[in-house]
Amino acid sequence: MPAKIAEVHPGIYEIFLPLPMRPTIINVYLVDCHGAWALIDTGMNTPDSVATLEDAFSQVGIRLEDLTVLFGTHHHVDHFGASSTIKRRSPQVTALLHQLETERINRMLSLGGPISERPEAMEFFRTNGFPIEKHPPEAMRPMWFGTDMYSPLDRPDRYLNDGDVVPVGDRQFEIVWTPGHAPGHCVIYLRKEKVMIVGDHLLPKITPHVGLYPSAPTGNPLGDFINSQMKVQRFDVELVLPAHGGVFHDHRHRANQLIEHHRYREAEMLDLVRRRPKCAFEVASQVFGDEERPIAHVMAATFETLAHLELARIEGRARRIDRDGVALYQAV
Numbered sequence: 001m002p003a004k005i006a007e008v009h010p011g012i013y014e015i016f017l018p019l020p021m022r023p024t025i026i027n028v029y030l031v032d033c034h035g036a037w038a039l040i041d042t043g044m045n046t047p048d049s050v051a052t053l054e055d056a057f058s059q060v061g062i063r064l065e066d067l068t069v070l071f072g073t074h075h076h077v078d079h080f081g082a083s084s085t086i087k088r089r090s091p092q093v094t095a096l097l098h099q100l101e102t103e104r105i106n107r108m109l110s111l112g113g114p115i116s117e118r119p120e121a122m123e124f125f126r127t128n129g130f131p132i133e134k135h136p137p138e139a140m141r142p143m144w145f146g147t148d149m150y151s152p153l154d155r156p157d158r159y160l161n162d163g164d165v166v167p168v169g170d171r172q173f174e175i176v177w178t179p180g181h182a183p184g185h186c187v188i189y190l191r192k193e194k195v196m197i198v199g200d201h202l203l204p205k206i207t208p209h210v211g212l213y214p215s216a217p218t219g220n221p222l223g224d225f226i227n228s229q230m231k232v233q234r235f236d237v238e239l240v241l242p243a244h245g246g247v248f249h250d251h252r253h254r255a256n257q258l259i260e261h262h263r264y265r266e267a268e269m270l271d272l273v274r275r276r277p278k279c280a281f282e283v284a285s286q287v288f289g290d291e292e293r294p295i296a297h298v299m300a301a302t303f304e305t306l307a308h309l310e311l312a313r314i315e316g317r318a319r320r321i322d323r324d325g326v327a328l329y330q331a332v
C-alpha cells in the first residue's frame with residue numbers, strides 16, 4: 001500500500017493511514033530525533049493500515065524495527081489499536097500511554113458478550129430513557145469491537161504523566177494531560193520547535209466526541225474537556241498537528257471555538273428543559289434530530305447530551321430528578 005506522507009516541519013512526518021469508517025483517515029506522526037525515532041499514535045490494526053505504515057517508514061528510509069519510542073495520545077482504536085503489533089515487530093520500542101487509558105483498554109478487552117447480558121449497561125440505557133429493547137444488540141457495537149482491528153497493548157512500558165518531559169535522541173517531548181475526549185488523553189508538546197501534536201483534542205473541522213458511557217457512567221468529561229481547552233492555550237505553539245484533518249496554526253482560536261460550541265449547545269439544551277424535565281435521550285432527539293438515523297449515532301448523541309446535562313447540573317444550571325428509575329434534567 002503506497003503511503004502518503006508529508007514533512008510538516010523539519011524531521012516531522014505526517015503519515016495518513018486508512019480507516020474503515022468515518023473519519024476515513026488518521027494522521028500519525030513520525031519524528032526523526034537524530035539517532036532515534038518516535039511515533040505518535042499507530043492507526044488501526046488492519047493489514048491495510050499496518051502495510052501503509054511500513055511503506056511510510058520505508059519512504060523516510062527506516063523500518064518498523066528502527067523505532068525507539070511509541071506515544072499513544074489515547075486508547076481509541078484508530079490511535080492505539082495497532083500498538084501490540086508494533087511492539088511485537090519492534091520489541092525494543094518503549095511504548096508510553098497514560099494510566100487511565102490503560103484502564104480503559106483493559107475494561108474494553110474484558111467486555112465480552114452482547115450488551116443485553118451486561119446488567120450495568122442495560123441499567124445505564126434505561127436510566128437515560130434510551131429505548132434499548134427496540135434495537136438488536138449487534139447493532140450497538142462498532143464493527144471493530146472484539147476483532148483483531150483493536151489490538152492495543154494492555155500494559156505500556158511506562159505511563160505518561162502530566163508535565164513529563166521524555167527525551168528521545170536530541171528532542172524533548174513534553175506531556176500535557178488533556179482529559180475530556182478520553183480520561184487520559186495527552187497532547188505532546190515540542191517546546192523548542194513550537195509544535196503541538198494534539199491527537200483528538202483539537203481537531204480543525206470536527207468537534208471531538210465527549211460523552212458519558214455505559215462503561216464510564218460518572219464524572220464530568222465535558223467540564224474536563226473545557227478545562228483542557230484552556231490548559232493548552234498556556235503553551236506557545238506555531239504548528240498544530242491533529243489526528244484528523246489538516247495541520248493548522250492558531251491553537252488558541254480553535255480551542256476557544258470548541259469551548260463556545262459547547263456553551264452554545266448547553267444553552268440550547270437547557271432551553272428544552274426549562275418548562276418540563278426531560279431525559280437525556282429526549283433532549284438528544286430534539287437537539288440532534290429524531291429522524292431515522294443509524295442507532296450508533298443516536299447512542300453517541302445521547303452520551304454527548306448526558307455529558308452536557310451533567311456539566312450543567314454540576315455547575316448549578318440544572319437539577320436531576322429521578323422518576324420511576326429514569327433520570328430527568330430540568331434547568332434551574
Ligand SMILES: [Zn+2]
Pocket residue numbers: 074076079181200
Ligand atoms: Zn479518539
